[in-house]
Amino acid sequence: MRKDLLAQVKRIVVKVGSGVIFGQDGLDYDVIGALSQDICGLLSRGYEVVLVSSGAVATGKGELGIVGRPQTIPLKQAAAAIGQSRLMRAWKDAFRPCGRCVAQILLTRDDLANRRRFLNARNTLMTLLEYGVVPIINENDTVVVEEIRFGDNDNLSALITSLAEADLLVILSDVDGLYDSNPKINPAARHFSVVERITEEIENMAGGAGSVVGTGGMSTKVEAAKRATLYGVGTVIVDGRRPGVLPGLMAGEELGTFFLPVRQHMSARKHWISFSKASRGKLLVDEGARRALTDKGKSLLPSGVFAIEGTFERGDAVRICDAEGKEFAKGIASYSRQELERILGHNSSEIETILGYKYGDEAVHRDNLVVKK
Known part of the structure; x- marks a missing residue:
């Protein structure tokens, strides 16, 4: 089932969490470099990739002397303003060796809630892909307020699957998919290779909050998977720090947790009404x-x-x-x-x-x- 679905994939949304690319000393340039090389390998094989990257706030908060998460929106906005340019520079430098150009797209929920702006964003995205550019998307934390924020980039990545008309969503996490309990606490936790349908029981298993540097825990990732699968897009939650994770995944290796798309999925417009507006x-x-x-x-x-x-x-x-x-x-x-x-x-x-x-x-x-x- 997994190999059959992956064989039909052309366009992929890859979401990278702060916990994957951020270490004790700041941005982990080795991980960013490895992921960039993996994505370049996919591009050379004919895939199209849209990257949703967290990390702006985590990157910028150190300049302000903030320990832990910023506690107010103005502090978060200031940290994002500092960190976003550093984050993009890191990705730009990482993609340069394989000759790939990157482009920054910053969005708020309002950008996707307004149908005209949604379609304008789609046109920009499609043009970038047509020219072989890697779009790198993040929430526009420098201007966002509670009423127009996505909440986390897991949610944003699910909405981008509709915007980009993608075939697959890959969420790179610091955990290798969904377990029936927290594997960091319970060594006997059972891992799920495939989830056919996201039930209330599956959602309850996800529980838990994000890390010190990120906002999304497993619950937001499962919620993102639910939204993407309703659009007809298979979703994989996988360990983003595992070497060769993206080419291995696309080669059919049983990595992470694969959430199967629903058979009768929503149209693009109804998905937009349900989740973006x-x-x-x-x-x-x-x-x-x-x-x-x-x-x-x-x-x-x-x-x-x-x-x-x-x-x-x-x-x-x-x-x-x-x-x-x-x-x-x-x-x-x-x-x-x-x-x-x-x-x-x-x-x-x-x-x-x-x-x-x-x-x-x-x-x-x-x-x-x-x-x-």
Whole structure:
């Protein structure tokens, strides 16, 4: 199964965590050099590689005398401003021996939440790949605030699989995949070579936080794998400090944990709605509307909405919840909150009479709606 899936891979997103490329004395240039050579080897074999690299904050914090993680966003932003240029210089120098050019792309969640900016970022990415350049992506920590941050680069890498239309996500970690308990504490922990479906039990096994230099633990990596596999992209979590890990993986060696893609995966647009576009409000719907959405694949009509929370405009994403407030879907609102407040509970035939105009019959059209499985 693993070899069959890998044989179809053309474009790979490789995420490198701070714990992989950062040692006691700062950036580990030997590891960065080895990974660059591995990626160059893949490029020479016809693969396309997009690199998502952490490490800017960890690299820059020493200049500010910060021990441990920066405790405030301004400190994190300052450390990132110092460290990002050093991080890119390290990658640039590492790729130079094999004649490869690199390019920096810094993103915030807003860049991917806005459909036009999302497509512009995709066009830039595709052009770089066409010219044989290695795109190196990181969160733009120098300007990010809580409302627009990805949270960690594991999450970012999962969203990049959709942006790049990738075939495989490889998350390089300091642990060789998923275990049923922490292998650093329990030597008898059982390792998973393949995960067919990410269940609640699998998510519970992941638990735990990140390291001193990174924000993502195994739980964020499994969450990233879940998001990528829903897009139809297989995901591997593997030990990034293992020599020859990338060529070995692509040669079919049983390395790390391989999370299989779901068979019926989301379209690129629905994956964007589900994960890239932040929700601005909440619609509470009656039982009949819930069944129409979940069982029949229908659109959400104003007649099925009985309450609204949050402030949003037409085109913003909204959470769709049952009468008890449990979210079961997400979609793009066809009307603003102010407009929906006037037409909720009414039949679609009454919309134009009430508002004086009409965008459509639906509060959320089924093409712009994702039901949670």
